[in-house]
Amino acid sequence: MQVVGTTTQQEVWVASRERKFIINEILFIEDPGRQFPRGEVVETNSFNRFIPLTTEHNALVDGRVLAGLQAVGFDIHGEEVNLARVRLIGEIATPVAVGAPVRLPVFDEVAGILVRQSPExxxxxxxxxxxxxxxPGLPANLKDVLxxxxxxxxxxxxxxxxFVFDYRTMNEYPHIGIFGGSGSGKSFGLRVLLEEFMAREVPGIVLDPHYEMDFSTPFPALPACFQRDYRDRFRIFTVGVDVGVEFTDLSIRxxxxxxxxxxxxxxxxxNxxxxxxxxxDSLQSFSTRLYGLIEAMENERPLRRDEASDPHLAGRDRMLQDLLKRYGSKAGHVxxxxxxxxxxxxxxxEGVFTANTRPVEEALTARxxxxxxGPVRLLQVYGAYLFDRLYQKRRRYRDAMQKGQQAAYFPPFILATDEAHNFCPRGERDPASRRITRLIAQEGRKYGVNLVLASQRIALLDDTVTAQLNxxxxxRTVRAMDIATVKxxxxxxxxxxxxxxxxxSGHCFISSAVTGRAVAVRIRCAGTASPHTENPFDELERHSRAAGDKFWQVVREHLPFGAFELHIHGPAIARELGEPLSNQQLLDRLRILVREGKLAVEKGPLGERFTGRE
Known part of the structure; x- marks a missing residue:
């Protein structure tokens, strides 16, 4: 392998007779004048005598490349030529020497650009x-780790x-974005990332609109050496049941x-x-005041007339009059x-006011x-409140420490959500969820609060937030608008x-200020399985078989009977199955058993009669 054609400080062409190049592989260029640069293969091509180079219409094969191949001894019309466009890693002052030998590196020669942190x-x-x-040349701590x-x-x-991500550098390069279309492996990647954070006991919150972030079930057939028990590393809360808003703690904002x-x-x-x-205010006191003022404003004329005729009104009328006098001119239109x-x-x-945020706070302090x-709409409402509240708790703690004041400890944490374009959308609409996400995106680094935002549509995410995802x-992304945003x-x-x-699916490019370049990565197998991994058509078949087997076990105890006797046997069968069944539904199921060969049917003067097969 050797360098051919025209070279620059950013990329070179490499040709080989012996081997085909592999996309994304690292090559070592033996050019001592440029301190032995290394480069990544970003495009490959192979040509032979059946595809003449002189007639190939490809920007890769221009006159300079052809001349370079011929200059170093390639028979471009008679032998196979393997070509690679190689992007140099790092910056060099002058172009690579044409004709410089190229070889595959050993791990030690590229360790510094591939591994920035140990798996531990x-x-x-x-x-x-x-x-x-x-x-084969990896050190022991990098082998068999996934x-x-x-x-x-x-x-x-x-x-x-x-690929080991040094999460401690998020103190300098905060926030993570995970983007990809349906079926691309985006949610799988989010699961793997959250598993890794849990393994390091980094506290966090994840909004789960799809009810899939359960880490209790090990991934099927996962070797024992890769299994981890995450059951004590996470807690699940449902909005309106386990967590909510303490109304008395609410500020006006x-x-x-x-x-x-x-x-x-x-x-x-x-206003x-x-x-x-x-x-x-409690929910009751605020609601009483609100509904009372509505009633008072809707009945303002009768109330004022009653007051004029009886200045000593008592009871509810007096309360409504007081609300009208105190708030009527300030509260606006009814x-x-x-x-x-x-x-x-x-x-x-929705039950938002039936609980509070303390269970989440306790989970974070326990790492x-x-x-x-919850549903997406409810998570938009509650998530904005929760993110703001917990961010402010962390901020108050850090600010107090800076001022030399005493404050209760509140840990750094991550805030994660799927369907992030619903939470911080691009456009004129400015919901509270976008405002708090923007604030954390711009200021969270100083306080140790980091975002992990996943979405199918990067183009629909707020520009300010996207720019802060380091x-x-x-x-996999197919929409032109999303690809343009990626660029x-x-x-x-x-x-x-x-x-x-x-x-x-499961393959991605990781673009990070931490690595300094885009890296092509295949995401590892998750240690846990999502509740939604079963193919829905497999689920349909499994459910139908189970229901059919149960129906057969019940029906066989009532055989034989005829269609004219359904009013007798039908209710009993339905009770034993634990589900309502009309006579027509029962007949349809019986005929399925006939087709499956489990029942025999006889035609008689009174209609069909079902019997078991001998």
Whole structure:
């Protein structure tokens, strides 16, 4: 292998007769004048006498490359020529010498650019693609540290140098983004990342709109040496059941934010909350004041007439008069008050005010991962409140330490969410969830609060937030708008972005300020299984078989009977099955058993008669 054609300080062409190049592999260029640069193969081509180079229409093969091949002795018309475009790693002052020998490196020659942290102190996310030839020379602490998974072949051994993310550098380069289309492996990558954080006992919160972030079940057929028990490393909470909002703790700003999530709150509604809310209000006291003022404003004329005729009103009329005098001129139009009441009632129906955030806070202080579940819309509302509240607790602690004041310890933590484009969307709409996410994206590094945002659509994520994600995992992406955003927000070159629509599930490019370059990675096999891993069509078959077997076991105890006797046997069968069955449903199931050969059917003057087969 040797350098051919025109070279620059950024890339060279390498040709070989002996071997075909592997995409993403690292090559060692023996050019002492440039301190032996190393480069990554970003594009490969092979040509032979059946595909003449002189007629090949390819930007890779221009006149300078042809001349370079011929100059170093290649018979471009008579032998196979393997070519690689090689992007140099790092910066050199002058171009590489044409004709310089090229070889595969040994691990020690590239260790510094491939492994920045040991698996014991970092997050082992997968293997670096194109490093299979380095596997035999790996030190013991980098061998057999992970396994891979293929949908057809199952569990596979480690096939290259492990990619170990040095999470401690997030103090300088904060926040992680995980992006990819449906089926790309994005959620799998998020699971692996969260497993690694749990293994290091880094506390965190993950919003789980799909009810899949359960880490209790080991991945099927995972070798014992890779199994970890995460059951004591995470806690699951459901919004409105296990966690919620302590209304008495709400400030006016927090209450306005809660009511304004989802659909923006009007200025009139915000003014109404500012007017009516009093420090320390309970849900009952605030609601009583709100609904009382609505009633008073809707009945203002009768109330004023009654007061004029009887200045000593008592009971509820007096209370309504007092509300009208105290707040009527400040609270705005009654429609604004009704809007506040409607939204407050919606949150109350969801159970948001039946609990508080203490279970999540306790999980964080115990260095656990708090999984917060609920529908997307509810998580938008509650997540904004939760993120803001916990971020402010961490910030107050750090600020107090800087001032030399005493404060209760509150740990650093990560904030993660899937479907992040719903939480901090791009566009004119400015929900509270986007405002707090922006704030943490811009300031969180100083306080040890980091974001992990996963989304199918990077182009739909808020620009300010996207720009602050110093590490991005880019899985298969097909939409032109998303690929354009990837080009703007990462260091992926044209060669990598052209490959994005074709990446195999579980493969990604990791663009990070920590590594200094985009790295092609195959994500390791997760240690735990999502509850949603079963193929839905397999689920359908399994459920149908189980239901059919149960039905057969019940029916066989009632045989024989005829269709005209369904009014007798039908209710009994339904009771034993524990489900309601109409006569038609029962007949349909019986005929399925006939087709399966379990029942025989006889035609008689009174209709069908079902019997068991001999």
């Amino acid at each position: 102190r970092g997050l082992t996310l997968g293997t670096i693609r194109g490093t299979g030839n380095l596997l 396994c891979l998974y293929d949908g057809e072949r199952g569990i596979l051994p480690q096939d290259g140098v492990p 927090e209450l306005v934010a809660l009511l304004g999530e989802g659909e923006p709150i009007s200025e009139g509604m915000a 109404a909350v500012n007017t009516l809310h009093e420090r320390g 429609s604004s008050l009704k809007g506040v009441a409607w939204r407050l009632n919606a949150l109350e129906r 656990r991962l708090a999984v917060v579940r 590490t991005k995992l880019i899985f 703007e927000e990462t260091d992926l070159g044209t060669e990598e972005t052209d490959r994005l629509p074709y990446l195999t």
